[in-house]
Amino acid sequence: MNYWLLKSEPDSFSIDDLAAATRQTAAWDGVRNFQARNMLRDSMKKGDQAFFYHSSCELPGIAGIVSVVKEGYPDKTADEEQRWFVVDVKLVRKFKHIIALEQLRVHQSKALRDLVVLRRGNRLSVTPVTKKDWLFVLSLE
DNA sequence: GCCAACGTTGGC
């Protein structure tokens, strides 16, 4: 099983929106970046888990966990068919408290030095997370 | 609102 981190601006789609969706499942649509697209299309497999990250908001950080329930298929919200892809994700659980970016940064120079989302200038909305980092982040909950 | 970072576009 692989682990990921998915970014979303809660103003457009938050973990609460996912919690309120039918079967707590939604297509992760709107990704318009080739690198991220490739991961959605080729690498994310059914059963993989991902952190749901809230960006560009009052309290940036990880809000909970989702799992991939349907593998890559074309993004219906895209103008160009077949060019952009989505996966379906289902809510596993919402954290009681957001694991804040600020809290993650405390460990940036040691335990979480490989966590892509902490890297300077990082803008990728889909990034892989190692099992080691996954477990460490969960220990911060 | 600012601005650094970076992906994409398009002229050459």
Add this chain to the structure above:
DNA sequence: GCCAACGTTGGC
């Protein structure tokens, strides 16, 4: 294929 210009992201 280079690279400047431009648009977007996202933390602060």
